[in-house]
Amino acid sequence: MFASEPSVDQAPTTVPQPAPPQDSSPSEGPVSRRRIVVVGTVAAVLIAGAAAGAWAYGGDVPRGTSVLGVDLGGMSRTDAERALTNGVGPRTSHPVAVSLAGKTFSIEPADIAMTLNVDLSVGRAIRSGNPALFGGRTVPPVIELDEAKLEAVLRGQVGPKQITMKKPGIGYAGLTPEATHPAPGKNLDVAAASAAIRQSWLTGGVAVIELVTRPPATTAEQVDGLLAGLAVPAVAAPVTVTVGDRSFTLTPKAISKGLVFRADDNGLLTPAIDGVRLHAAAAKEFAKVETPPEAAKIVLKGGKPKIVAGRPGDLVDLNLLGPALLGMLPNPGPRAVTASLTSQAAALTDTDLARLGIKEKVSTFTTYFTGGGGSPRSQNIMTIARAVDGALVLPGKTFSLNGHTGERDYDSGYQDAPVIVGGKLEPGVGGGASQFTTTLFNAAYYAGLEDVEHKPHSFYFSRYPAVIESTIFYPTLDLKFKNTTPHGIFIDTSYTNRSVTVTMWSTKVYDSVKTVLGPRRDVTSPPTVHREPGPKCITSSGLPGFTQDAWRVIRKDGKEIEREKFTWRYDPEPRFICGEKP
Structure with a gap:
């Protein structure tokens, strides 16, 4: 109703006349237009607001919301998870760059069980608040990792002198306990390190981690x-x-x-x-x-x-x-x-x-010695043979003679016998063990096993095959071979008063393993050396020096499958005389 109309309860004082048209009344026109304009503006605002609300609140994720640079605003939860996976997924295999106390390196995500939890990240984005009508909102992702594994990786990169925190301790001196009191010092802050790692991964940043001064957990x-x-x-x-x-x-x-x-x-x-x-x-x-x-x-x-x-x-x-x-x-x-x-x-x-397939003889080798079974040298050969008898070498494993027997000393039953020390023959505990070493080396060699470590003698001894032999000295010289077959190796040793034998039992893999020797070359005559008489002087007749090649030829299924070359240079063994030069 217009403002110029009478109230419904007011009595008219004149005869009512027909009302003129509304658009021709001088008193009603401006008010009507103003009201129309106002009403129209309000309607427009309401319509625009409704449209803006519909835009801002469309989808599960509020408008203007992004995670790791991926705009998820206005998307349903399913679409947002798909978009985040597609946008960031390829980067989740990338390592994170780390600077720890000035040292730079990288950590593979798998090493610390670090993953991007897409479901929780989108859930965080959905709950991030009202829509961002102007600008945008960045929501941090949910990144999970194993802090224990992270700590282990970080501590592996820190030098022992960089950690200055003094740990507590209690130990016994006999039956008397002694305490070590702790003291504050530089140490890792794993929680801070974890936060830096999470923040830098997937963004291309560097996680800067500093050691901090911390008191020990126990006072x-x-x-x-x-x-x-x-x-x-x-x-x-x-x-x-x-x-x-x-x-x-x-x-x-x-x-x-x-x-x-x-x-x-x-x-x-x-x-x-x-x-x-x-x-x-x-x-x-x-x-x-x-x-x-x-x-x-x-x-x-x-x-x-x-x-x-x-x-x-x-x-x-x-x-x-x-x-x-x-x-x-x-x-x-x-x-x-x-x-x-x-x-x-x-x-x-x-x-x-039973699974190891130890059923037949695959190699055997015998060497001979003089002096009878009662000599100290022969006794040492027998002692080390007993120590190795029955040894089992599983597929893929390496046998170490030093590791198997330990130090060959008096307490282990070894005696003094001639050994080569500094190019001279002198009495030494365990002398003769090298003859067993040569016997074992040849058994492994002819079984086709992998030569991992061996060293021939510096002098040639006729009781050994040239080149294909080995010495030993605890702990610096060892004999090692690897079982490269799919079957177990059982080592059987035996001895008599004049020989020692090593036999290997398994399942045959090769048709044959043979040695082809080249000719001796660069032969040199032995010099004569006079030594001071005494218990350390052992006389010898001397032997020439020479160089020689040997090839191990392995055949399988009627064909040669391997030809391995061994070369060694023997020094001439001097003719040692115990006494002054005349």
Whole structure:
């Protein structure tokens, strides 16, 4: 209703006249136009607002929202996940560049289990807030990684001198525990490093990580508490361990070996029972209640390898004994704990051996020695032969003679016999072991196994094949060969009063393995050397020096498949005379 019309309850004072047309009334025209304009403007604003709202709130992801440079605004959740995967996915295999305490390197995502969680990243974008009508909004992605793996990788890149934080510790000097108090120093801040890695990956940036000054997780007061409350009473009395109707005793000395205090990289000191160390320190006591497993083995019977089945054993369950013992050690004596046995399978079962295909002789080699079986040198040959007898070399594994026998010393049963020291023959413990080494080398050589390490003698000895021989000296000279066949190798050794033999049993892979020798060349005569008489002087008649080549020829399926060259230069062995030159 217009403003000039009478109210419905007002009595007219004149005869009503027909109203003139609205567009010709001088009093109504401007007001009507103004109202039309106002109403029209409001309508336009409402329409525009509705359109803007529809635009801003269209889809699941608010308009103007991006993740890692990918615009997801206005998309449904499914479309946003697809867009983020397509836009960023190819970059997720890229390494992240790192600068750690001034050292630059890169980390592969797989090494720290780092992945982009697309689902959670889009969910974060959906919940990011109101639409950005002007400009845009960047939402950080959800990147997951394994912080323990990250810490291991980073610590592998830090020099030991860069970490200056002093870790706490407790150790035993005999039965007396001694404490090491911690102190603050430079260390990794794994949480900060993880944040820097997440921020830089997929953006092409460099994660800058600095070492920070941090206190150890365990304080000096806590170390003293562990010392007085656990380390001291732990070795004050023995502990009786009962297993069923049997028992054994852990002495304070054994306890001091098994109780350990380990500090992690953040300086957290934790007591624990090291079951392996405890068992080793009290092996004779544990044996009172245990039955050790017996591994299956191969024996030669009737000229053929036979498998003797092993059996499982019953051992004290160290995983259960450890916590029980740790809880008892703070208490005063007498102290006792109960333990149980657990079945322990043999390290090698008869089924394992059967799979190895050890069924026939694949090589054998014999060398001869003088002096009879009673000489120190012969005894050394027999001793090392016994140590290697029955050795098993699994497919893909490398056999080390030094590693198998350990140091060949007096305690191991070796005697003094001639060895080459500095180009001279002198008495030395284990002399003669090189003859067995040559015998073993040839057996492996003719079995077609890979030569990993060997060194011929500096002088030629007629009891050995030229070039195809080897010496040994612990720990600097070793004999190593690798089993490159798909079958196991069983090494059988035997000896008489004048010879030693090494035989290898497996499944034949090659038709034949033979040696082709080239002629000797560059022959040189031995000089005469006078030495001071005494226990270190050993006379010799001397031998010429020469160079010679040898080829190992391997045939398979009627064809030559390998020809390997070996070359060696022998020095002339001097004619040693014990006495002054006339």
